[in-house]
Amino acid sequence: MIPLNDTVTAWLLIAVVALPLLGAAAALLPAPPGLRGPGGPERDVLRHGVTVSGAVLLLTLVLAAAFDRDGPGGDVQAETDVSWIPSLGVRLHLGVDGISLPLLVLTALLTFLCTLHAYVRPPAGGDPRAFVAFILLLEGGTLATFAVLDLLLFFLAFETVLVPMYFLIARWGGEGRGPAAWRFVLYTVLGSVVMLLGLLLIGLRAGTFDMTALADAHGDGLTHTTQLLAVLAIGIGLAVKTPMWPLHSWLPDAHTAAPTAGSVLLAGVLLKMGTYGFVRIALPIAPDGMRTFAPYLGAFAVAGIVYASLACLALVRQGAGGDLKRLIAYSSVGHMGFVLLGIASMTPTGVNGALFANVAHGLITGLLFFLVGALKERTGTTDLDRLAGAGGAALYGRTPRFGGLLAFAAVASLGLPGLAGFWGELLAMLGAFDPAAGLSRPAYVTYVAVAAVGTLLTAAYMLLVVRRVCMGDALPTSAPAALPDLRRHEYAAYGPLAALTLLAGLWPALLLGLTDPAVRHLLPGVAG
Numbered sequence: 338m339i340p341l342n343d344t345v346t347a348w349l350l351i352a353v354v355a356l357p358l359l360g361a362a363a364a365l366l367p368a369p370p371g372l373r374g375p376g377g378p379e380r381d382v383l384r385h386g387v388t389v390s391g392a393v394l395l396l397t398l399v400l401a402a403a404f405d406r407d408g409p410g411g412d413v414q415a416e417t418d419v420s421w422i423p424s425l426g427v428r429l430h431l432g433v434d435g436i437s438l439p440l441l442v443l444t445a446l447l448t449f450l451c452t453l454h455a456y457v458r459p460p461a462g463g464d465p466r467a468f469v470a471f472i473l474l475l476e477g478g479t480l481a482t483f484a485v486l487d488l489l490l491f492f493l494a495f496e497t498v499l500v501p502m503y504f505l506i507a508r509w510g511g512e513g514r515g516p517a518a519w520r521f522v523l524y525t526v527l528g529s530v531v532m533l534l535g536l537l538l539i540g541l542r543a544g545t546f547d548m549t550a551l552a553d554a555h556g557d558g559l560t561h562t563t564q565l566l567a568v569l570a571i572g573i574g575l576a577v578k579t580p581m582w583p584l585h586s587w588l589p590d591a592h593t594a595a596p597t598a599g600s601v602l603l604a605g606v607l608l609k610m611g612t613y614g615f616v617r618i619a620l621p622i623a624p625d626g627m628r629t630f631a632p633y634l635g636a637f638a639v640a641g642i643v644y645a646s647l648a649c650l651a652l653v654r655q656g657a658g659g660d661l662k663r664l665i666a667y668s669s670v671g672h673m674g675f676v677l678l679g680i681a682s683m684t685p686t687g688v689n690g691a692l693f694a695n696v697a698h699g700l701i702t703g704l705l706f707f708l709v710g711a712l713k714e715r716t717g718t719t720d721l722d723r724l725a726g727a728g729g730a731a732l733y734g735r736t737p738r739f740g741g742l743l744a745f746a747a748v749a750s751l752g753l754p755g756l757a758g759f760w761g762e763l764l765a766m767l768g769a770f771d772p773a774a775g776l777s778r779p780a781y782v783t784y785v786a787v788a789a790v791g792t793l794l795t796a797a798y799m800l801l802v803v804r805r806v807c808m809g810d811a812l813p814t815s816a817p818a819a820l821p822d823l824r825r826h827e828y829a830a831y832g833p834l835a836a837l838t839l840l841a842g843l844w845p846a847l848l849l850g851l852t853d854p855a856v857r858h859l860l861p862g863v864a865g
Contacts (some may be wrong), residue, residue, distance in 0.1 A: 418430045429679045747802055756838055
């Protein structure tokens with residue numbers, strides 16, 4: 338721990354949130370003469386993106402190092418709380434705890450790696466100034482979502498990310514990018530409108546929009562009917578962003594069409610905003626309403642796990658014309674199903690597992706989308722039949738380090754013990770096996786059994802991906818026999834994600850030690 342006083346850490350958090358927003362605006366301006374480098378204005382702005390996102394990552398790591406892990410459990414640190422709109426009771430309230438801090442670091446890391454990747458492999462299809470501005474605006478909105486502690490500020494930050502992600506897909510995406518971008522906006526905006534109604538209902542009935550005060554009250558001052566309506570409205574909006582089956586249909590198209598950076602950030606951080614909202618808002622603020630809807634949330638979660646696994650098995654089948662990016666997108670629906678199952682258990686074990694799975698999914702799926710983007714650069718396709726043919730793409734032989742890293746990411750995604758994907762899903766199922774008081778244990782045991790079948794199906798389709806893409810000896814006639822192996826910039830972009838996937842798998846207490854005190858602080862009214 339770095340000893341920093343409260344004022345310094347508060348300014349650190351403000352800088353973490355504000356710097357990407359200022360950097361996004363600066364990206365649209367010409368570089369000052371002293372900051373111009375070789376390659377012209379396009380390289381200057383890409384270099385600007387790396388510099389700003391790198392500075393944000395550094396500040397976030399300092400904030401994490403200064404976080405007092407031994408302080409009172411669940412206390413908010415690096416806190417700023419000043420009046421913003423007095424007539425509505427809205428305050429500029431920011432702070433971090435063990436729930437939000439890992440997501441801040443994950444967001445800063447993935448954004449930096451995306452800008453580093455874009456610097457070496459600039460995206461085609463649009464002005465790089467706009468690309469960098471949208472990436473940084475997306476980062477700022479996401480960081481603000483995890484840092485703010487006011488319901489209306491949460492909504493504003495939650496909505497900020499929609500515009501940059503829409504343009505990243507629509508301007509720099511691949512085939513079908515226009516309809517995919519519109520579907521993304523349509524689903525998320527409609528969900529957000531409903532969510533806003535729920536947030537306003539809570540704030541107006543409780544007399545405050547302050548999330549810490551509302552969480553400490555654990556539903557006191559809110560009638561059962563108010564809590565039911567609020568959880569229903571907020572839950573719909575959060576379920577769309579997560580996404581929860583059957584509100585997931587925007588995700589596969591968005592991922593398939595998005596550029597590599599868009600897919601990494603969409604899977605790695607944007608989906609986490611939905612599940613974070615459940616933990617930060619629904620669980621502590623409206624516990625009675627959450628207890629009523631939790632069994633339904635669990636049922637949708639396990640249905641999504643099995644549905645996504647079956648969809649992936651259909652895509653990986655030879656002759657199905659499946660797309661590898663689309664397969665990974667569907668796998669995200671399944672993985673986020675485990676997160677929702679842990680939240681639906683309303684227990685410390687389950688919620689800790691959900692938060693762990695959140696971070697693990699961001700690391701592993703971010704790595705997978707980086708690798709699939711690089712595979713498309715090398716081969717010109719992500720169509721499994723064109724890529725692998727009848728005998729397999731044989732990446733182990735053609736590009737051994739690249740093929741080995743792809744296999745590593747695949748087995749991490751299926752939940753191999755010793756890697757990050759294992760602990761979150763295990764804890765989510767353990768929490769659901771013994772749910773909170775007032776929830777039907779037979780129903781939840783059934784959910785665990787269905788989820789366990791989903792883990793087997795996940796292993797099946799991921800191992801088939803490894804078999805078709807990494808193994809084989811008979812290449813498609815159109816495939817080049819040799820491919821470039823991992824390059825230096827790819828080591829730099831992929832290495833941290835692979836290392837953290839291994840570290841989190843071998844040392845889960847590093848993350849669970851952060852989340853558990855905060856989770857127990859939020860759950861006393863509902864854990865039973």
